[in-house]
Amino acid sequence: MTTFDVNGVPVEDTFCEAFAGIYARFVVTASDERALKRAARHVSALPATVFGESEAGIERWLDPDETPDGRPGFLVQVWVEKRKGFEENLERELGKRIRQGVLVHPTTRVFDACEDPVGELDMERPVGRCADGYEYTDVEFGREMIHVPIMMGEFLIERRLGYGEGVAGGLVWLYCDSLESALDAAYGVVDVLKDVEGIVTPFDVCAAGSKPDTIYPDIGPTTNHPYCPTLRDRTLDHRLPEDVEAVPEIVINGVDLETVRRAIGIAVLTATEYDGVLRVTAGNFEGKLGDYRIPLRDCVREVKDEWR
Amino acid sequence: MTTFDVNGVPVEDTFCEAFAGIYARFVVTASDERALKRAARHVSALPATVFGESEAGIERWLDPDETPDGRPGFLVQVWVEKRKGFEENLERELGKRIRQGVLVHPTTRVFDACEDPVGELDMERPVGRCADGYEYTDVEFGREMIHVPIMMGEFLIERRLGYGEGVAGGLVWLYCDSLESALDAAYGVVDVLKDVEGIVTPFDVCAAGSKPDTIYPDIGPTTNHPYCPTLRDRTLDHRLPEDVEAVPEIVINGVDLETVRRAIGIAVLTATEYDGVLRVTAGNFEGKLGDYRIPLRDCVREVKDEWR
Amino acid sequence: MTTFDVNGVPVEDTFCEAFAGIYARFVVTASDERALKRAARHVSALPATVFGESEAGIERWLDPDETPDGRPGFLVQVWVEKRKGFEENLERELGKRIRQGVLVHPTTRVFDACEDPVGELDMERPVGRCADGYEYTDVEFGREMIHVPIMMGEFLIERRLGYGEGVAGGLVWLYCDSLESALDAAYGVVDVLKDVEGIVTPFDVCAAGSKPDTIYPDIGPTTNHPYCPTLRDRTLDHRLPEDVEAVPEIVINGVDLETVRRAIGIAVLTATEYDGVLRVTAGNFEGKLGDYRIPLRDCVREVKDEWR
């Protein structure tokens, strides 16, 4: 594999293989900070797309002057696979994440924030009905809102949440010379990505990559065994260079290709600034599975000037 | 409803109606603090028992000298309903919460901590298989551990996680004179409960209670409309006193009846110390649904001396 | 039907009609001769492709210097029909034949020997799992081997067994003047075929041919009634010459067309050396069913010089 140099670190001249995915994007606000933080943790937790469910992430935190109701909030993306019947799946997953992750936290509200929707889902069925017929719709904050009476007041959610088609599962891999350097570099990259518009990192720093072929198709993707350092002497198809001891993976989902390219570029640039990062590459499936091939070289070139 | 006095606040002389539930209880450790915190958030998030899934909570944080491998950690409980086929459901839910909430976070490990198991689940199938046949079992820390090679080393999980039968869904309700007083009192109670052995509060402060009967049985439990303040003038069966403006609910699950009684007692005692708490009671379904009836009066009496 | 002469015996100028089939080919070794013989018998027994299962045969026995682990062994082929979903069927059949026919016999091991694979099957699921999670993978003999702990040590099997697409069901028929001459000629031919590279005879000497059309389609192929000597006077469509009393059939499967042609040629040449063989022909279905038409005349011509 040929490489190109970034900050003195070789970056493989390969591509991220990413997938078309479906995302809802909405704002959650609360008047109580304790409730808002808890809602953020819960609504974005447990990336479970491989279980046929959803994955999510906090895109960024919002000041009161950035939200429809003038309260502090955050922007969240919830993603499902783009496959037959995804609307039903997305409706169920939004129902679960919003009812169990937002509504139960006092003073919260939900507002649509999908800027380029290809469709929309009516929240009356998966969320409004929780009020057992006592819910009602009204126009507030210039939006059609469902009011769900609960024991601590009313939960408000915008009636229709748009969903878009974005780019999911872009994988940046850091070949590191130790576990410690891997942790510092990877958490450093994720921190920087928190400020990048339009993307989420549903897995934070991911310790476990996966491969497309498996003997357990029913269990979903399994460990990417040729890249597991402890299997170096126990498999014939090991692919890591000798001195690589840990390979953190950063999973990037974003609202469109341009956004994801930018985030990948920033991730590569940031990673190469850390000691112990021997090489940077992209996770891919040899082009067998993905809908997009995103060359690392292009991603880096595009952000280089802006970012410095 | 007759009441008895605690710290000058009337407490209804009624009972918590709780359910037999099944829980796994395990320790998660990590060498990296960032990873450990993230694992704690994810593994315990999104209480989704009403979706036929699971709910969970952090029981407490552990010092290195309290864990099997001498690293910092926490104790977590994962709960499912006790119904036919619960083993299958619990296995799936543990698979999901551990794979998507723990394994993906670097340096984490999982150890059984069920002290009174009625059964155990083998983690080879729901977790070990993630290694696609490269997993192996060994004795370490005096326990049979599955090693799952991943890209950042090896994830270790004890081969068998015990599960016990405990008491789930004990509900303490605080009748408060404003939303603000409700938030302070309820988050105050939840903070105190964090130090109580053997219990978790999967919903933290819950803004929304539910009732057993609904016009939408397919959507699961719906809002407990007679106790929703904003429905005071819109329903005929409203049941809140005039001056009650918010009713936070605290859901308590614990490993046995004694533990849950103690937690309820502590919750009541703590709540009555907050301004704006007009009355304390228990959520129940008039005895129609639960497996246990836990009188508030007994709970309070039992902890009163110890707690002061 | 025109004929051509081989060793003074007329051979019909027709073709063998053969089928594309899928085969796995592997080496079984053992340190104990008793176990090795038993494994050979079991793993290759009961040709049951007409039941939707598999058929198999021992290709040849191997000296210690011919096997990967330097122990005595044999080469076996397991065949399934090439139809939609054959991988699943082959995996199940390999699981059955290897677990019940090899693994249970002490000291045995299995190594891939497919020289021209079109795919491969991972043995972790159908065989490795027998160890209930105690199996592990390691590199040994330059191959990735699964170790399956059993009560008499460890059973070793190469992790991936290749499968190829070969040619199955080539049928050579000997028209004989008595049952006795038929038995001698047919077992004589089968003995000679034991030394031919790349082929197996899953049915040994087959006493019963079959035809494609039947009144019992659910029972699979039925007796080829026009060629049954005892039906000579009981059917209108009898096709055997007057003096033919028995028609042994030899079924040949091989790794490619060339190999099968060679084996058919050798079978014809050998058969014509036996007394009582009145005529040699090929079983076919008038070209209605098979993927290959293999002219007897070509087969004989190709091996004639080499063989003498």
Place this chain on the structure above:
Amino acid sequence: MTTFDVNGVPVEDTFCEAFAGIYARFVVTASDERALKRAARHVSALPATVFGESEAGIERWLDPDETPDGRPGFLVQVWVEKRKGFEENLERELGKRIRQGVLVHPTTRVFDACEDPVGELDMERPVGRCADGYEYTDVEFGREMIHVPIMMGEFLIERRLGYGEGVAGGLVWLYCDSLESALDAAYGVVDVLKDVEGIVTPFDVCAAGSKPDTIYPDIGPTTNHPYCPTLRDRTLDHRLPEDVEAVPEIVINGVDLETVRRAIGIAVLTATEYDGVLRVTAGNFEGKLGDYRIPLRDCVREVKDEWR
């Protein structure tokens, strides 16, 4: 575990746990010795009850004066599990084993030999129909026989084969000090059992025992891991004494309890005569699964006098 002494070897004072099973028992004869031997190998091969199929064994070889048609033969038992719908399963398995393992071998015939039938199966459907309507029934050898015309004459099978309820899966285990001593002792025991009336050993010497509980219920019984010598240091529930290096298992099925007791007794007596056999015991599932508990002590006492 207490033991009692047999020939200076401790025998555990425990029980074989055996199962009610269903067996057909029939005689196969042939005029050609080559065909007879091959039929014996095929019809009794591949014990696959754990695949929901059948297992079988040659009970003994028969002289011409012991068979209904005065030709040499053998006595075979085919076993299936006794569960709902076993008749259908047994019919299918007999169809497969007789058509693919006997009928295809020239000159063979099948005669019922079930001495204590609880039911019978008509062979017209699973075997007779192979003749596509050309089969016919006649009385011969004092029995109602189906004639199936084939290309090498006629295959004859008695119209109705009886089936009985017997005792299956009695397990004798030999704790041996080396693999070599284990092989000699176990094959020695199996040789002696070949002369014992009414029983078969479908697995011959079995290298792999199984346990009732498994994480892969879909794969059938899995390795009895506490008794695998190579897992001694890798599991917490290892149960073999320190010096035991191999544990061959001998599986005994027989037509009734008395017969199986006798065979177990003979197996124990024989095993204790071999060097390197440190202890003899019985495989059991702690009484959790089986229909019968057969104490080793009783088995030995009953055969001791007769056998010497």
